[in-house]
Amino acid sequence: VMVWLRRCTHYLFIVVVAVNSTLLTINAGDYIFYTDWARTSFTVFSISQTLMLVVGATYYLTFTGVPGTATYYGLIMTVYTWVAKGAWFALGYPYDFIVTPIWLPSAMLLDLAYWATKRNKHSLILFGGVLVGMSLPLFNMVNLITVADPLETAFKYPRPTLPPYMTPIEPQVGKFYNSPVALGAGAGAVLACTFAALGCKLNTWTYRWMA
Numbered sequence: 001v002m003v004w005l006r007r008c009t010h011y012l013f014i015v016v017v018a019v020n021s022t023l024l025t026i027n028a029g030d031y032i033f034y035t036d037w038a039r040t041s042f043t044v045f046s047i048s049q050t051l052m053l054v055v056g057a058t059y060y061l062t063f064t065g066v067p068g069t070a071t072y073y074g075l076i077m078t079v080y081t082w083v084a085k086g087a088w089f090a091l092g093y094p095y096d097f098i099v100t101p102i103w104l105p106s107a108m109l110l111d112l113a114y115w116a117t118k119r120n121k122h123s124l125i126l127f128g129g130v131l132v133g134m135s136l137p138l139f140n141m142v143n144l145i146t147v148a149d150p151l152e153t154a155f156k157y158p159r160p161t162l163p164p165y166m167t168p169i170e171p172q173v174g175k176f177y178n179s180p181v182a183l184g185a186g187a188g189a190v191l192a193c194t195f196a197a198l199g200c201k202l203n204t205w206t207y208r209w210m211a
Contacts, residue, residue, distance in 0.1 A: 006206070006207070009206055010063060013059065013206060014056075014059075014060060014073075014076075017055070017056040017059060018056055018073065018076045018077060018080060019080065040180075042137075042140070042141075042144060042180045042184070043180040043183045043184045043187075045140070046136060046137040046180070046181075046184035046185075046188065047184055047191065049102075049103070049136060049140065050132055050133050050137070050184075050188040050191070050192050050195075051188075051192060051195045052077075053073075053074060053103050053107065053136065054128075054132045054133070054196050054199065055195040055196070055198050055199045055202070056073050056077070056199065057070035057073040057074060057107050057132075057199070058070070058110070058124065058198075058199025058200055059202045059203050060072070061110065061114055061124070062200050062203045063203050063206070065119060067114050067115035067119075069111075070107045070108075070110040070111045070114070071104060071107045071110075071111050073107060074101075074103040074104045074107030074108075075101075075107075077103050078101045078103055078104060100139075100142055100143040102139040102140050102142065102143050105135060105139050106131070106135045106136045107132075109128070109131040109132060109135055110124070110128040110131065110132050110196075113127040113128035113131055121200055124196065124200070125197045125200060126193060128196055129189070129192040129193030129194075129195070129197075130189045130192065130193060132188070132192050132196075133185065133187075133189035133190065133191065133192035133193070134185040134188065134189045135185075136184075137180070137182075137183075137185045138181055138185065140181075140184070141180075141181050
């Protein structure tokens with residue numbers, strides 16, 4: 001009974017974390033609409049994606065103990081996002097928001113860190129967290145480059161229900177003039193380690209709850 005209960009809890013966690021990861025990253029392509037704040041939004045979205053990927057992938061990886069499951073988790077997030085964006089596409093939104101599978105290379109690096117250090121959990125947190133944090137903004141830039149031109153997209157998909165007080169007025173402050181990739185990678189490299197540790201701790205808690 002306990003084995004069955006533990007497995008059910010595990011799969012419940014995977015579904016909950018994966019779904020929430022997808023929901024939190026689903027708007028990661030929306031920065032193409034905010035032409036004035038694109039760089040700022042890109043940095044913030046890159047960090048949020050890094051953290052959601054690393055916590056779920058680390059949890060899944062340490063639960064199974066099999067290198068490769070982090071990449072599998074990244075694939076789950078990617079497919080979930082494709083499905084959700086497919087629904088948005090049916091509603092008239094552009095589909096090229098985030099069809100690029102940007103999470104997979106970073107998840108592969110997480111697997112590599114776990115495998116290369118012979119399943120050392122602390123090395124996974126430190127090395128894996130840094131690798132994911134530094135790499136994902138770089139891969140996310142590929143997504144930014146491959147999507148349609150922001151102005152062209154904005155004119156092609158107008159939002160007629162936008163209230164007057166929300167009409168953009170070309171703000172000239174608050175931009176990150178330095179590289180958003182470097183900024184996202186720097187912050188991500190630090191924060192991803194803490195979230196990788198959280199993923200490991202979630203795994204420990206799951207076992208303790210089911211003990």
